[in-house]
Structures are given as structure tokens and as C-alpha cells.
Amino acid sequence: MPKVDTASANRSTTVVTKTFNATLPLAGAVLEQPTEAELRDVRCFKYADYDYVYGQCGSDYVRHVLDCIPILNKHKRVLIDVKVHDLKPSNVPCVPGWHLDGSVNPEGLPKRPETLTIFVTGCMALTKFLDEPIKLDVTEGLNFAAMNRVCARMIPKDHPTHTISSCQFATYNDTYFHTGTAAQGVERRLLVRTTETDIIKPQNRIYTPHTHK
Numbered sequence: 001m002p003k004v005d006t007a008s009a010n011r012s013t014t015v016v017t018k019t020f021n022a023t024l025p026l027a028g029a030v031l032e033q034p035t036e037a038e039l040r041d042v043r044c045f046k047y048a049d050y051d052y053v054y055g056q057c058g059s060d061y062v063r064h065v066l067d068c069i070p071i072l073n074k075h076k077r078v079l080i081d082v083k084v085h086d087l088k089p090s091n092v093p094c095v096p097g098w099h100l101d102g103s104v105n106p107e108g109l110p111k112r113p114e115t116l117t118i119f120v121t122g123c124m125a126l127t128k129f130l131d132e133p134i135k136l137d138v139t140e141g142l143n144f145a146a147m148n149r150v151c152a153r154m155i156p157k158d159h160p161t162h163t164i165s166s167c168q169f170a171t172y173n174d175t176y177f178h179t180g181t182a183a184q185g186v187e188r189r190l191l192v193r194t195t196e197t198d199i200i201k202p203q204n205r206i207y208t209p210h211t212h213k
Contacts, residue, residue, distance in 0.1 A: 019175070024129065043059075125180065163181075
């Protein structure tokens with residue numbers, strides 16, 4: 001009979017308690033709502049360099065957001081997401097359900113929590129965070145994506161939530177569960193988000209979200 005590696009077996013079943021959403025996201029400055037014309041020609045990006053987005057976004061309003069967005073500069077890179085969605089009722093402009101933002105880190109590199117700041121315009125589909133801390137028991141050794149999926153399923157449906165204000169910066173990290181909400185009406189919605197990271201590499205290209213035609 002093959003010898004069982006009990007040490008490995010014990011490690012794989014070790015459960016640790018992790019705290020998520022330890023505080024509310026840090027609320028920052030509030031900007032004015034953009035006009036329809038100011039969002040007409042916005043180009044979209046995912047994990048692009050700050051300078052690349054600043055030069056290629058095609059929008060003075062987005063550049064104003066980038067001028068004002070808080071950046072801690074404690075990581076190697078500051079990467080930018082820009083999305084414009086032409087929402088119709090019931091559209092969800094991001095990953096549905098509770099989820100964390102952050103790097104999967106498949107190479108197992110030394111990693112500090114990523115710092116993120118989100119900015120969303122309009123009022124038809126704002127982002128919600130958990131309103132109170134939550135402690136969840138997690139199997140040690142799960143990668144970020146697996147932990148994300150497992151923990152999201154453990155969040156009670158009646159856990160209090162906090163909706164971030166329109167056109168206000170909100171800063172958090174990769175231990176903060178949040179969710180998009182279904183649009184309540186027709187609206188062009190802008191999202192700008194920074195990710196301060198040592199792991200994620202820049203993708204300097206323009207793309208078109210599926211709900212922006």
C-alpha cells in the first residue's frame with residue numbers, strides 16, 4: 001500500500017478564518033456628472049498604463065478623472081480600466097454577483113494586496129460593497145480565483161450593503177467583496193478604475209465592451 005503523506009493531506013485541509021470588507025471603501029472627492037457629449041467618444045481600456053490611457057482615451061472628462069483620482073504609488077504599476085456602457089433596463093455592466101478585484105498570481109510571486117479606486121457616473125447601475133466586515137472560513141492554499149468563488153457563495157443574502165455614490169472616488173483593496181447592480185433604466189455609464197499592483201502587467205490596447213455599441 002502506498003505511503004500517505006499525512007503532512008500534505010493536513011495542509012490541504014487546513015482552514016483559516018479571513019476577514020473581508022474590514023471597513024467601508026475610503027470615500028474621496030465628488031466630481032460633476034459628465035454630459036452626454038463628454039462621453040460620446042470615450043475609448044475603453046483594461047489594465048492599461050496610466051500615460052497610455054491619458055493620451056488615447058479621447059475624452060477630456062476621462063482625463064479630468066485621471067487628474068483627480070487618488071493614487072498611493074506604493075506598487076510597481078498603476079493600471080487603468082475605462083469602460084463605457086450603453087445600458088438598457090436589466091443590463092449588468094460588470095461581473096454579476098459578489099466578487100473581489102485583484103490578481104490571480106499564477107506564478108506565486110510575492111504579493112501585497114492590490115489597491116483599487118473606482119469611479120462610476122450616472123445613477124442607474126451603481127456598485128455595492130458589503131456594509132459590514134465578514135469573517136469566512138477558507139481552505140488554506142486556494143488561489144485567488146478559487147477563494148473568490150468559494151467565499152462569494154458563503155455571503156448571506158441578507159448581509160447589509162453599501163452603495164457607492166455616483167461620481168465619487170472609492171478606494172479599497174483586493175479583500176473587498178462588491179457587486180454590480182442591474183440597470184434600472186437607459187443610461188450611458190462611465191467607469192474608471194485604477195489598480196495599483198506588483199503582479200498584473202499592462203495591456204495597452206483599446207477594446208469595445210459588449211454593451212457599448
